Amino acid sequence: xxxxxxxxxxALDLVTESEKVTIVSHIDADGISSASILERxxxxxxxxxxxLFVRQLEPFSIRQIPRDGSMCVFLDLGSGQQNLLEAHGFxxxxxxxxxxxxxxxxxxPYREVNALAYGYRKFSAAGMTYLLAKEMDPDxxxxxxxxxxxxxxxxxxxxxxxxxxxxxxxxxDGVAHGSIRVMERDLNCYGISTRPLHIALSYMDDPFVPGxxxxxxxxxxxxxxxxxxxxxxxxxWSVWEDLSDEHRRLITSAIAQQLLANGxxxxxxxxxxxxxxxxxxxxxxxxxxxxATLLNACGRWAKPLIGRAVCTGDRGGAYREAEHMLKHxxxxxxxxxxxxxxxxxxxxxxxxxxxxxxxxPDTIVGIGAGLALSRLKREKPFLVMCRLPEDTNVTKVSMxxxxxxxxxxxxxxxxxxxxxxxxxxxAGGHRIAAGAYIPAEVEEVFVHQVNGILAGQLDKTGACHx
Numbered sequence: 001x002x003x004x005x006x007x008x009x010x011a012l013d014l015v016t017e018s019e020k021v022t023i024v025s026h027i028d029a030d031g032i033s034s035a036s037i038l039e040r041x042x043x044x045x046x047x048x049x050x051x052l053f054v055r056q057l058e059p060f061s062i063r064q065i066p067r068d069g070s071m072c073v074f075l076d077l078g079s080g081q082q083n084l085l086e087a088h089g090f091x092x093x094x095x096x097x098x099x100x101x102x103x104x105x106x107x108x109p110y111r112e113v114n115a116l117a118y119g120y121r122k123f124s125a126a127g128m129t130y131l132l133a134k135e136m137d138p139d140x141x142x143x144x145x146x147x148x149x150x151x152x153x154x155x156x157x158x159x160x161x162x163x164x165x166x167x168x169x170x171x172x173d174g175v176a177h178g179s180i181r182v183m184e185r186d187l188n189c190y191g192i193s194t195r196p197l198h199i200a201l202s203y204m205d206d207p208f209v210p211g212x213x214x215x216x217x218x219x220x221x222x223x224x225x226x227x228x229x230x231x232x233x234x235x236x237w238s239v240w241e242d243l244s245d246e247h248r249r250l251i252t253s254a255i256a257q258q259l260l261a262n263g264x265x266x267x268x269x270x271x272x273x274x275x276x277x278x279x280x281x282x283x284x285x286x287x288x289x290x291x292a293t294l295l296n297a298c299g300r301w302a303k304p305l306i307g308r309a310v311c312t313g314d315r316g317g318a319y320r321e322a323e324h325m326l327k328h329x330x331x332x333x334x335x336x337x338x339x340x341x342x343x344x345x346x347x348x349x350x351x352x353x354x355x356x357x358x359x360x361p362d363t364i365v366g367i368g369a370g371l372a373l374s375r376l377k378r379e380k381p382f383l384v385m386c387r388l389p390e391d392t393n394v395t396k397v398s399m400x401x402x403x404x405x406x407x408x409x410x411x412x413x414x415x416x417x418x419x420x421x422x423x424x425x426x427a428g429g430h431r432i433a434a435g436a437y438i439p440a441e442v443e444e445v446f447v448h449q450v451n452g453i454l455a456g457q458l459d460k461t462g463a464c465h466x
Contacts, residue, residue, distance in 0.1 A: 004118045008135050011113055014096055016136065018071035020048040026076040026125075027053045027299030027363075029153030029292035029307075033126040033146040034075040034098065036311030041133035041140050053304035055363065056437075057081040060390075062088050071096065076125035079103040079114050080428060098128050100154075101428050102417075122160070123167050126150020130170055144174035146311055148274050153292030155430060158206075159403060161188060162272030171274065181275040187252055188271040189240060193286035196237035198223060198230065201251070205374035206403060207269060209255055210262040214375060222258075226250045239282060241275065268403060284326060285310070285319075297329035298322055300363035329364070336360045336368035337375075340384070345376055350454040351399075352376060353383040353447050362386050366398030366435060378402050381410060381454060385443060395443055397436040399429075399450075406431050409457045419449040 015021060021042055025035035035051050042049040050070075054061040057077045062084060065072060071094055078085070078097035082104045085095060090110075097112035100123055113132070115123040130147035133140040151157065151167045163171055174180030186192075188207070191200040202216040211218045223230060228247050232238050240248070256266040274288040284290040298307030303325055309318035339359065345352035356365060369384040376382060381401035388394045399412045412434035416427035420436050423446060427436035438446050 020070035022070040022072045023051045027304045029295040030124045030150040031076040032295045032307040033150035034129040037129045037143045082106040122156040124150045124154040149291045152288040183273040185270045186273045192240040297326040337372045340372040348451040351381045355385040358387040362396040370400040395440045415453040
C-alpha cells in the first residue's frame with residue numbers, strides 16, 4: 001500500500017494543481033461511476049471539470065478530446081492505448097491515467113495509477129478513483145457507494161462471491177458512512193430488489209439449479225410448497241430483499257437440497273449483496289448489481305451522460321430516462337438471446353460460437369452471450385461475433401464463460417490477447433468475460449486459434465469435448 005499511497009499523493013498534486021480537467025472515461029458502469037466520483041470530487045475543490053465518454057479509445061474517438069490545455073484524466077481506459085496517445089501528440093505532463101487493465105509497453109510511459117501495478121486483480125477503475133477522491137477530502141467517503149457499483153459492475157465480486165481486498169475496504173467505508181448494508185451469506189441471485197421472486201429465482205445460473213433455473217413453473221411449485229407468499233400485503237409481487245429472514249432461509253435451504261439431490265455442489269449458492277440504504281426500495285438503484293446494470297444500459301445505448309446525472313443525484317428526469325433505457329436494454333437483450341437460441345451455436349472442441357452479423361448493436365452482444373450461455377453448453381465458453389456499423393472491415397468479438405470453467409484453467413482475456421497477436425487486432429477484459437476487435441477477413445482462423453488456446457489452458461479430462 002505504501003507505493004499506492006505515494007502514487008495517489010502524486011496524482012492528487014497533478015490533478016488539484018490544474019485549473020481545468022477533462023475526464024475521458026469508458027461508457028460502462030465502471031467508467032460512468034469513475035467519472036462521476038472524480039467530477040464530483042473536483043467540483044468540491046472548485047476545479048473546472050468536463051466529461052467525455054467513449055466506447056473505446058481509438059483514432060476516431062481520440063480526435064474528440066479537446067486540446068485546450070486542460071489536464072486529461074483517462075478513466076477505465078488509457079493504459080492499453082499509450083502508443084495511440086503518443087501518436088496523437090498528447091503531452092506527458094497533461095495526461096494522467098487511472099485504470100485496471102493491462103498496461104501497454106511503450107517507449108516513454110504516461111503517468112498512471114493502475115490497480116494491477118499494486119497486485120490488485122479484483123479492483124476496478126472506480127475503486128482507484130474513489131481512493132484518489134478520498135485522498136482529496138475524507139468527506140468524499142460518501143462516494144463509496146459509486147465505487148462499489150463500479151467494482152460489482154466490472155465483475156470484481158463474482159469469482160469470490162463478494163468484494164475482496166481493497167474493494168472490500170471500500171464497502172466498509174460505505175457501511176461506516178451509513179449508506180451501505182451488506183447482506184452476508186445471501187442468495188447468489190440477480191434482481192433482489194426489483195424482480196418478482198419467482199422470476200429472479202428462475203434466472204439463477206451461478207450455480208445452475210436443475211428444476212429451478214430457466215423453469216419458472218418449478219420455482220412457483222417450490223414457493224407454494226414452502227408457503228412463501230408470491231405477493232406482499234400491498235398486492236405487489238414479492239421481491240427477495242423484502243422477504244423475512246425465515247422465508248429467505250427456507251428458500252436457500254430448499255435450493256441447496258435441490259443441488260445436492262442432483263449431484264451438484266452448492267459452494268456458489270451464497271454471496272454478498274450490497275444494499276444502498278439511501279435509495280428507494282424496489283428500484284434498480286437499491287443494490288449494486290442492478291445499479292450497475294442501469295448504468296450499463298445508459299452507456300451502451302449512447303446515453304452515458306444520463307447515467308452520470310443519476311450518479312450525481314438526479315432522481316427526476318434523468319432517472320426516468322435511465323429507467324426507460326434500462327427497459328429498452330432488457331427488451332433488446334431478450335431479443336438477442338432468443339436469436340442466439342433459435343439460431344444455435346456452432347460447436348468446436350473447446351468453445352461454441354455464433355456470428356450475429358449486424359442484427360444487434362455491438363455494445364450488447366457480450367451481455368446476450370452471457371445470458372444465453374445458461375441455456376447452451378455451459379462447459380464450453382461462448383464466443384459471439386458481430387459487425388461494426390461504422391467499419392464493416394472490423395469484427396467485434398465477445399466471449400463469456402462460467403466460474404466452473406475458469407476454475408479449471410480458462411482465461412478468456414489471455415486467450416483473446418494471444419489470438420489477436422497474429423492478426424493485428426486488440427483484446428482485453430477478464431478471465432470470465434473478454435472481448436476483441438479483429439479484421440473481418442480472419443474470423444474463421446481467429447475462432448479456431450482461440451479454440452486451440454483454450455484447449456491448452458483447460459484440463460485434459462475431455463469434459464469440454466462433444
